[in-house]
Amino acid sequence: MTPPVTKPDLQLWFEFASTYSYLAIERAAQLPLTVSYQPFLLGPIFAAQGWTDSPFNLYPIKGQYMWRDMERLCEEAAIPLRRPSRFPRNGLHAARVAVANRAAGWLPSFCRNVYRANFAEDREIGEPAVLAEILGDMQLDAAALLEQANSPASKQALREQTERAVALKLFGAPTYVVADELFWGNDRLEQALRFRERYSPAQG
């Protein structure tokens, strides 16, 4: 008898400060499969490469290209974009909320709302007060969720999540992960899906 083949999860690793992660989060909600949301922090990973700022700020011509590219991509996909007055914004608190609530049904909407606040509404998503507004607008208990996010357990959960990102050898966001194979960049979603479709576990 052939055992049923279980396809591996499609993991979406994202950072709230990352522009191209915004596009990936917008698309994830439309996929005909469950996406495993994996928030993490790029800061420690960039720091290990010697970067103390976004590479889009460290390499200005690359940054200039990225903003033009985002304009074009958002226009094609009908995703709102307003270049934020501060970049990158600190995704720490939002990532703690997300990591502590990865199983919640409202997580995809929360992520999308945080990205829209950052990249379409120019709001200071690094501020807990702005996250409280976002959670409140979703009819969630903002005070309780922010208290939870600030707990030692949530802080530890995000640290462990970022350690997992390091162990997976992630170097940027968004990255799709299928059975430990990395697909870096929003534009690699289709390739990741093809890989997942063809995937079969190694014979024992």
Place this chain on the structure above:
Amino acid sequence: MTPPVTKPDLQLWFEFASTYSYLAIERAAQLPLTVSYQPFLLGPIFAAQGWTDSPFNLYPIKGQYMWRDMERLCEEAAIPLRRPSRFPRNGLHAARVAVANRAAGWLPSFCRNVYRANFAEDREIGEPAVLAEILGDMQLDAAALLEQANSPASKQALREQTERAVALKLFGAPTYVVADELFWGNDRLEQALRFRERYSPAQG
């Protein structure tokens, strides 16, 4: 009367040392339009960013991802790949040959053969002797072409070409250019083609 709309060229800017440029050159020959081949050198552009080596060597986890990604992409596209024993190889002489012969009908084949020598056959494309073999296999006058490539005019032509790349704000290869809009990466070909298709010159 409406004047006929002339679509802008699809320019393909590439560097012989660049892995993803190999994929772009392989695809260019299959496109249903004339591609404008634009060889240039990434070295001076990377040096201006403070890099003295390929970023795939400077950032090893990014390099490890790139080689795995190349394996997957080449397998999907049935393009041969053997990881070269030296990376990156010096594309200077090949670029001089290419720049001096941009109008030649054999240029696309020459480029493709150089990339295959580098990335499928592990040959030292930085050596004029290897370029002579490639040109000779194409039934071309290798000695004359290499002498031409080494002339002051060819050296100057490549310097000017690389200055054009800087003026266009290129920061990597391959880059597609359509009417001064940049599309960075082999995987951006489709987006560049959509942009070209929709392009209309600004009203005077």
